[in-house]
Amino acid sequence: MALTKKEQVEEVLKCGKDPIYFIKNYLYIQHPTKGRLPFRLYPFQEECIESFLDYKYNIVLKSRQLGLSTTTAAYCLWMALFRQDANILLMATKLEVGKGMIEKIRTAFKMLPAWMLNLLELKVPDAESVKYIKFTNGSKITAIPTAKDAARGEAVTLLVIDEAAHIENLEELWMGLWSTVSTGGRAIVFSTPKGRNYFQQLWVGAEVPELEPNKVGQICKGVGKNGFHGIKLPWFVHPERDDEWFDAQSRALDARGVAQELLCSFEGSSLTFFSQTSIDYVRNLSFPPVSFTGPEGKGMDLQIWKNAEEGHQYVLSADVARGDAEDYSAFHVFDITKSEVVAEYLGKIPPDRFGEWLIEVGKKYNMALIVAEKNTVGIATAIKLRDSGYPNLYYDQELANKMLTMTPDEKKDCLPGFTITPKNREKILENLEQVIRNNHLRLYSTRFVSEMESFIWNGKRGQALKKRHDDLIMAMAIGLQVFTPNAEQQNYFDVLAANQGLAKAMLAGMSRGGGSGKLGGKKVPSFVNKETVQLEMQFRKEFGWLY
Structure with missing residues (x-):
C-alpha cells in the first residue's frame, strides 16, 4: 500500500535518526544468484551499528564471512544520504576491494524508493566512477589506495579501513590519516587477525577484556587508553552457524587459518618466528637489571643482571649498526659456566667507538671472547678490535685456518669477527630458536622479549616487522654459533x-x-x-x- 505524503515524511525522519531502521526497511542487496534481496541485519550487526553511532573510533576484531563489510557499506550510505557534505573514505588491502564496496553502495542507492529521494532532494549521483560516488547533497564516498599520502589535507567525516591487519604499512598510513580524523571525524577499523602487527597494537590499546564464557560476541563498555572502542566477533556470533559449520570450515583450513579466520586469535594466526611458548618462557624469566651503565659510564643502555664471577668464562657477541640511523648496535654477555645471559647492551654508538666499548666490557668479564659481526659497518669495529691487541677475539673458521700458514705481518691484515651471509643467516636463527625452545639458555631481558614478539617469518626468512628492530636477536644468534648450550657439548x-x-x-x-x-x-x-x-x-x- 502506497504511503501518504505525511507517512513518507515520517519515514524519512525515522530513517534519518536510525540507520538500523533505514537499512532493515529500505535497503536491498543484489545476490549473485537470487537477485534483489532485502538487507536483513543480524543482532550482532545491529549492535555494531549502534557502536558506530555511539563512539568516534571503533575497532572490530572479527572472524570471516560475517557480512561486516556489507553492513559498514550500508552504514556509509545512510551517513551520506542523511548528512550534508559528508566525506567518507574507504580503504582496504587492495583498491579493488574498496571499489567493490562502492559498487554495493551504488546498487543499494539505485534501489531506494523514488519518493524518499524526492523528499531528500537527491537525484542519481551527479558524479560517479568506479572509485567514488558523489551525491547532490554534497556528500561523497571514495575508495582510496593504501598510499602514505592518501587523504592528506582532507577533512574526513568517516574513515573505514577494511581488513586492516593485512595492510602492510598500516602504522605509517594511520599516522598520516590520524590528522584527517582527529579534528572531528570518525573511524571504523576492522579485520581478521594476522599475528602481532600494528592492528594488534591498536586492539591491545582498546583494552578489550577476555571474552566471557558463554557470551556471544563482545562489545566493550567505553573506550580504551587509545580512544578506540573494541568489538570482538568470533565465528559463533552468526545465528546460522553451528558446530557442524565450524567443523566443515576447519577441514578446509590449517591450524593457523582456523585461528585467524574463525577464532579471532592473534596468537594462533601469528607468523612470529618464535612460538608463543618460547616468548612466554623468556618473559617469565625476565626481571629488572641490578644495575645500568653505558660508554664512559654514562647512560643506561647497558643492562646488567650479574657481574663477572671468578673462574667463569664469558662470550660477548655483538651486532653492529652505523650509530646514526634507526638500527642499534647490540651485544650480549653470555656466562658459559651457567648458560645464561648476564648483561645486554642496546644503543646508538659509532662503530669504531663500539669496538672500544666491547673491549672495555670484555675486560670486565674475565677477558670474554668477543664475537662481533663484521659485515659492512662492522668492519670499522673489527679494525678497532684487531688493532687493540685484545687477546681473545673470534675469527671465522675459514680465515682462522688460513692464518695457520700466515706470517705475523700477514696476520695483521686479518679482521676478527663473524660474517653473516644469506646462506648462514637462517641457520644461525634456526639455532637460536631451538636453543630458546628447548629452554637451554636463561635470559632476563624484556627488551629481548619485545623483539621476539615482532620478529616474524615471511615465508622465506626471519625478519623484524617494519619499523621494529632485531638487533638483540641477531647479536644473540651470532653468540650462539660460538656457544650452543646443551647437555652433550664439552665444557x-x-x-x-x-x-x-x-x-x-x-x-x-x-x-x-x-x-x-x-x-x-x-x-x-x-x-x-x-x-x-x-x-x-x-x-x-x-x-x-x-x-
Whole structure:
C-alpha cells in the first residue's frame, strides 16, 4: 500500500535518526544468484551499528564471512544520504576491494524508493566512477589506495579501513590519516587477525577484556587508553552457524587459518618466528637489571643482571649498526659456566667507538671472547678490535685456518669477527630458536622479549616487522654459533684452555724448522713447525664451533 505524503515524511525522519531502521526497511542487496534481496541485519550487526553511532573510533576484531563489510557499506550510505557534505573514505588491502564496496553502495542507492529521494532532494549521483560516488547533497564516498599520502589535507567525516591487519604499512598510513580524523571525524577499523602487527597494537590499546564464557560476541563498555572502542566477533556470533559449520570450515583450513579466520586469535594466526611458548618462557624469566651503565659510564643502555664471577668464562657477541640511523648496535654477555645471559647492551654508538666499548666490557668479564659481526659497518669495529691487541677475539673458521700458514705481518691484515651471509643467516636463527625452545639458555631481558614478539617469518626468512628492530636477536644468534648450550657439548672453558695451550705451543714452534715444505697441499713457511700446525688443524676440525 502506497504511503501518504505525511507517512513518507515520517519515514524519512525515522530513517534519518536510525540507520538500523533505514537499512532493515529500505535497503536491498543484489545476490549473485537470487537477485534483489532485502538487507536483513543480524543482532550482532545491529549492535555494531549502534557502536558506530555511539563512539568516534571503533575497532572490530572479527572472524570471516560475517557480512561486516556489507553492513559498514550500508552504514556509509545512510551517513551520506542523511548528512550534508559528508566525506567518507574507504580503504582496504587492495583498491579493488574498496571499489567493490562502492559498487554495493551504488546498487543499494539505485534501489531506494523514488519518493524518499524526492523528499531528500537527491537525484542519481551527479558524479560517479568506479572509485567514488558523489551525491547532490554534497556528500561523497571514495575508495582510496593504501598510499602514505592518501587523504592528506582532507577533512574526513568517516574513515573505514577494511581488513586492516593485512595492510602492510598500516602504522605509517594511520599516522598520516590520524590528522584527517582527529579534528572531528570518525573511524571504523576492522579485520581478521594476522599475528602481532600494528592492528594488534591498536586492539591491545582498546583494552578489550577476555571474552566471557558463554557470551556471544563482545562489545566493550567505553573506550580504551587509545580512544578506540573494541568489538570482538568470533565465528559463533552468526545465528546460522553451528558446530557442524565450524567443523566443515576447519577441514578446509590449517591450524593457523582456523585461528585467524574463525577464532579471532592473534596468537594462533601469528607468523612470529618464535612460538608463543618460547616468548612466554623468556618473559617469565625476565626481571629488572641490578644495575645500568653505558660508554664512559654514562647512560643506561647497558643492562646488567650479574657481574663477572671468578673462574667463569664469558662470550660477548655483538651486532653492529652505523650509530646514526634507526638500527642499534647490540651485544650480549653470555656466562658459559651457567648458560645464561648476564648483561645486554642496546644503543646508538659509532662503530669504531663500539669496538672500544666491547673491549672495555670484555675486560670486565674475565677477558670474554668477543664475537662481533663484521659485515659492512662492522668492519670499522673489527679494525678497532684487531688493532687493540685484545687477546681473545673470534675469527671465522675459514680465515682462522688460513692464518695457520700466515706470517705475523700477514696476520695483521686479518679482521676478527663473524660474517653473516644469506646462506648462514637462517641457520644461525634456526639455532637460536631451538636453543630458546628447548629452554637451554636463561635470559632476563624484556627488551629481548619485545623483539621476539615482532620478529616474524615471511615465508622465506626471519625478519623484524617494519619499523621494529632485531638487533638483540641477531647479536644473540651470532653468540650462539660460538656457544650452543646443551647437555652433550664439552665444557666450553675446558676447550678454551686447550686452545690457549695449543696457541702457546704454536708460538714456541715458530722458531723451529730449517726449510719450507708442504702441509695439506699448501706451502708452509720455513719458520712454522709443521707438527704443531697439524695438531692445530686437528683441533679446529674437532672444535670448529669455537672459532
